[in-house]
Amino acid sequence: MNDSTPFVEASATWKRLAERVAAQHWPAPALYVVATPIGNLGDLGLRAWQALQRCDVIAAEDTRSSRPLLDAWGIATPMMAAHRHNEAAAAQSIVRRLETGERVALISDAGAPAVSDPGARIVRSVRAAGFPVVPVPGASAVIAALMASGATSDENPAYCFAGFPPPRSGARQKWLRQWCAVPAPVVLFESPHRVQATVEDMLAVCGADRRLTIARELTKRFEQIETLYLHEAFEWLGGDSHRRQGEFVLILHEGEAARGGPELDGQAVALLEALLETLSLRDAVKVAVKVSGAPRDALYALALELGKERGGGAG
Numbered sequence: 021m022n023d024s025t026p027f028v029e030a031s032a033t034w035k036r037l038a039e040r041v042a043a044q045h046w047p048a049p050a051l052y053v054v055a056t057p058i059g060n061l062g063d064l065g066l067r068a069w070q071a072l073q074r075c076d077v078i079a080a081e082d083t084r085s086s087r088p089l090l091d092a093w094g095i096a097t098p099m100m101a102a103h104r105h106n107e108a109a110a111a112q113s114i115v116r117r118l119e120t121g122e123r124v125a126l127i128s129d130a131g132a133p134a135v136s137d138p139g140a141r142i143v144r145s146v147r148a149a150g151f152p153v154v155p156v157p158g159a160s161a162v163i164a165a166l167m168a169s170g171a172t173s174d175e176n177p178a179y180c181f182a183g184f185p186p187p188r189s190g191a192r193q194k195w196l197r198q199w200c201a202v203p204a205p206v207v208l209f210e211s212p213h214r215v216q217a218t219v220e221d222m223l224a225v226c227g228a229d230r231r232l233t234i235a236r237e238l239t240k241r242f243e244q245i246e247t248l249y250l251h252e253a254f255e256w257l258g259g260d261s262h263r264r265q266g267e268f269v270l271i272l273h274e275g276e277a278a279r280g281g282p283e284l285d286g287q288a289v290a291l292l293e294a295l296l297e298t299l300s301l302r303d304a305v306k307v308a309v310k311v312s313g314a315p316r317d318a319l320y321a322l323a324l325e326l327g328k329e330r331g332g333g334a335g
Contacts, residue, residue, distance in 0.1 A: 041070050047154065049118040051146045052125045053139065055132045055158030059267075060239035061092050063159040069093055071156050075125040079114060081138055085129045102126065104138045111145035118151045131161055136183045136209060161238055162207050165269035168245045169233035171205040178204040179271075185210065185218055192218060196225040199272070206272045215268050216257045222272065223250045228302060229320040231273035237266035247273075249316075251302075275317045288312040292319055293326065301327055 044067075052071045057063040072078060072095045079102035080086040086099065102110035114124050126133050126142060133139035143153055162181055166172060172179050182199050185208055186192045199206045200222075210218050215234075222232065228251035235245045244263065248256055257263050291312055295304035301323050309316045 037066060038070070041066050046071075046074055046123070047152055048123045049121050050123055050152045050154050051114065051118065051143070052123060052154045052156055053133050053143060054125050054127050054156040055160065056086070056089060056127050056130060058130045058159045058161050058164065058239055059237065059243075060159075061089060063239060064089070064093060065156070065158045068156045068158050069095070071154075072097055072125050072127075074123060076122040077117065078125045078127060079110060079142070081128040081133070086127060097125070102138065102142060107138055107141045111142045114142060115145060115149045115151070118146065118149070131159055132157070135160075135162075136181075159239065161209070161235075161267075161269050164238045165207060165233065165235040165245070165271055166205075168235060169205075169247060169271045169273075171233060171271050171273050176204075180204050180206045182206050182208040184208065187214065189217065189221055193221050193225050196221055200226045200230075200275070203274060205274050208270050208272070210268045210270055212265050212268065215264055215270075216254070218270070219250065219254050219257060223254050226250060226272065226275070227320050227324065229305065229316045230275050231317075233271040233273065234263075235269040235271070236263070238269065240266070242266065275321065285312075285314070288314040288319065289322065292323060296323060296326055 052075055054068045054071050055065075056068070072090065072093070075097055078086070078090070078095075078097050078099045080099045081103050083099045083101055090097070090099075100110065100113065102114070114126075117124055126139055128134075128137035128139060131137065134143055146153055166179060180199070180202050186195050199208075219232065219234075222230070228249060230250050231247060232250050232253045233245065233247045234253060234257070235243075237243045238245075242262075246253075246256060288308060292304060292308045295307055299307065301320075305316065305319050305323050308314065308319050312319075
C-alpha cells in the first residue's frame with residue numbers, strides 16, 4: 021500500500037456516501053433547520069452540507085459570521101439575515117418564499133438554531149402557515165459538554181438546560197436558587213467576562229462541595245473540560261486568565277441532597293456534629309469526609325442544616 025491509498029479510499033467512500041444522501045427525499049417547499057459547527061469546521065454533517073447547497077436561500081443569524089463556514093465547504097447559496105432584531109419580518113419573508121415552492125435553510129452562528137438562539141419564532145410561523153420543518157441535527161454545545169462530563173448516566177439520563185443566567189448578581193443568585201434545587205444536572209451557557217462572577221454566585225448559593233464541569237472552547241484548539249468542586253472551580257478560574265477566555269458551557273452536577281443522597285450512618289453524623297463544635301463548616305466537612313468516607317455532598321448538606329439549627333453561618 022502506498023501513501024496515497026488511504027486518501028483514494030476515503031475519497032471513494034465520501035463520493036459513495038454523498039450519492040446516497042443526495043438520493044434521499046428532499047421535500048420542497050420546506051424550512052430546513054440546520055445545525056452548524058460550534059467551532060470545528062469538520063463537524064458539519066454530510067446531510068447538513070447537502071441541505072445548505074440545495075436550499076434556495078440560507079437565513080443566517082449573522083451572514084458575516086457564517087460566510088467562512090460556507091466558503092470552507094464550497095457552499096455558494098445566497099444568504100439573508102434572520103436574527104432576533106428582525107425575526108418577525110424574516111419569518112414573513114421566509115413564508116413568502118415557501119409559498120413559491122422554495123427550500124429555505126435556517127442556521128445560527130453555531131450549533132442548533134432555535135435552541136438558546138434565534139429561530140423559534142420563524143419555526144412557529146412556518147408551521148402555522150402549513151409548511152414542513154425539517155430538522156438537520158449536528159453539533160451541540162450542550163450535548164458535547166454532557167458527553168465529556170459524566171454528569172448523567174443510562175440509569176439516570178435526566179438533565180436540564182437553563183440557557184444563559186441573568187447578568188446581575190442579585191437576579192442571578194435568585195435564578196440559581198431555583199435551578200440548584202432541580203434533582204438533575206443543570207447545563208447553562210456563560211460569557212467569558214461573567215463566568216467567574218457566575219461561579220462565585222454558584223459557590224454562595226449551592227455550597228463549596230457541589231461539583232461543576234467547566235467546558236470552554238469546545239471542539240476548538242484550546243478546548244478545556246474540567247470537573248471540580250465549586251470552591252476549586254472558583255480558584256481554578258482565577259489561577260490563569262486564559263481559563264476565562266472563550267465560550268463556556270457550565271454543568272452544575274446534581275447534589276446528593278437534591279436526589280435524596282445516601283443515608284449517613286450514625287457515626288458519621290455524630291462525628292460531624294462534634295467537629296462543628298470547634299471547626300468551621302468547611303473544615304469540619306473536610307475532616308468528616310476523610311475520617312468517615314461518607315459522601316462529601318451529603319455531609320455538606322447536613323452541616324448546613326445543623327448550622328441553621330444552631331443559628332450559625334456557613335463558616
